[in-house]
Amino acid sequence: MTDARLRHGRSSLAVSFFVQGVTFALLVTRIPALQDQYGISDGLLPVFLAAVPILAGVGSVVTEKVVVRVRPRAVLRWAQPVVMLALLGAGSGNALWEAALALGVFGLSVGALDASMNMMGVSLQRAYGRSIMLGFHAAYSLGGIAGASMAWAGAHWDLSLLASYLPAVVVLLPVALIGSRWYAEGAEPDSEAGEAQGKGAASVSFKLLMPLCLVMSFAYIGDSTVSNWSAKYLQDVLGSSEQLSTVPYNVYMVTTLLGRAVGDLGVRRFGAVAVVRFGSVLAAAGFAVVAVAGGAWIGMLGFTMLGLGLCVIVPQTFAAAGRMFPGASDTAIAWLNVFNYVGFLVGSPLVGALGDAWSYRGAMLVPMVLVLATLVYAKSFGTESARYGGGHERPRTVDVG
Numbered sequence: 001m002t003d004a005r006l007r008h009g010r011s012s013l014a015v016s017f018f019v020q021g022v023t024f025a026l027l028v029t030r031i032p033a034l035q036d037q038y039g040i041s042d043g044l045l046p047v048f049l050a051a052v053p054i055l056a057g058v059g060s061v062v063t064e065k066v067v068v069r070v071r072p073r074a075v076l077r078w079a080q081p082v083v084m085l086a087l088l089g090a091g092s093g094n095a096l097w098e099a100a101l102a103l104g105v106f107g108l109s110v111g112a113l114d115a116s117m118n119m120m121g122v123s124l125q126r127a128y129g130r131s132i133m134l135g136f137h138a139a140y141s142l143g144g145i146a147g148a149s150m151a152w153a154g155a156h157w158d159l160s161l162l163a164s165y166l167p168a169v170v171v172l173l174p175v176a177l178i179g180s181r182w183y184a185e186g187a188e189p190d191s192e193a194g195e196a197q198g199k200g201a202a203s204v205s206f207k208l209l210m211p212l213c214l215v216m217s218f219a220y221i222g223d224s225t226v227s228n229w230s231a232k233y234l235q236d237v238l239g240s241s242e243q244l245s246t247v248p249y250n251v252y253m254v255t256t257l258l259g260r261a262v263g264d265l266g267v268r269r270f271g272a273v274a275v276v277r278f279g280s281v282l283a284a285a286g287f288a289v290v291a292v293a294g295g296a297w298i299g300m301l302g303f304t305m306l307g308l309g310l311c312v313i314v315p316q317t318f319a320a321a322g323r324m325f326p327g328a329s330d331t332a333i334a335w336l337n338v339f340n341y342v343g344f345l346v347g348s349p350l351v352g353a354l355g356d357a358w359s360y361r362g363a364m365l366v367p368m369v370l371v372l373a374t375l376v377y378a379k380s381f382g383t384e385s386a387r388y389g390g391g392h393e394r395p396r397t398v399d400v401g
Contacts, residue, residue: 005184009183009184010124010132011182013124015175016076017117017136017137017139018140018142019080019084019175019176020113020143022144022146023084024144025147026151026165027087030164031049034090034099038093038094040099052110054341055111056107057111057337059111059112060338061111063111063112068330072120072330073183076113076120077183079116082109083106083109086103086106087169091160092161111341115337118318119330120183122319123322124184124186125319128186133264133316134315135260137311141256148250150164204325204328204335208380209332209335213339214373215374216339218374219374220341221343221347221370222306222310222347222367222371223344224344224346224348225348226252226307228348229363231249232245234247237361247300251300256311259279259307260315272381273378273381276312276316277374278309283305283313283371284372285309286306286307287371290303290364291364291368292361310371317381318333320381321336351363354366
């Protein structure tokens, strides 16, 4: 593969991460409006919300089987438009079965999308011979900020969901389709190599992969705690105004973007293990600050620390899985991606239950301990066949075709 194709592939994949960030943010930030539009009861809403990550996990596992015959770029090429059309469907219906169908399609296709995007990112990083995964996830964070801003505008101007979603889909769907022409992977296996990859799927040791799966879950428990409880915590526990309570999540998203934008440089300079350890300690300290904060501004300082700490963990977990199983990285990443949704499913109910039964300050200590437990598994991030960090780089892989 030529250097030009690598650059084009990297840019087009970054666009896909950005588009997915916009799409996902538009869905999750307008959940109250979805509930109102479809008349979903408070008792039924958790079922709908849980179904999306469960189906996404199914989609990720199915993708692991599909990419044995069809490359991840082909999966991504169709999955991204389906996700966006499912979002549009969720915004345009009015019957409960329409919501169930749209969210079901969204869940299945978003699992395939997440898995295939990260498969391609790991493959391109291998070809580059240096850390670039954090840059892709920075694009996702930027898209999340853009999507949340669009959702805020829609809510502020009291727009219907369809009116909120349609402009984003009209603009970004063609962008994603055009960008998919330049999708590229770090290796273009022929049929024999493809068969070897398929056979290699059986060689993934889940005993070796499990530490990374736990780290992925811990990180998303922390992330879902911020996204679901930061506003309530600031308003109900720290006594902020309703307007100020909306700030922590935005601050969290911005610091996530900034941390990921510079994170690859840190990995190249100090190595993945050191960066993950630093991020884990900083995130745990952020939860501690939130738990003991005496006022809203100290609480926001904690959420800022959380964004800078958590942002490096997930991209490096995917990258570590690719290095750990270089002959079966697609399989490893597909299964690892499932634990993204496990953390998302567990995090919000866990903190809510602890907050109701105990206290929300005490509840913040649980994700703190889980994130800090990443230190126990940090050595799993150093399983490189060739070192990407610490100032040592591999030569680029250059294939023809």
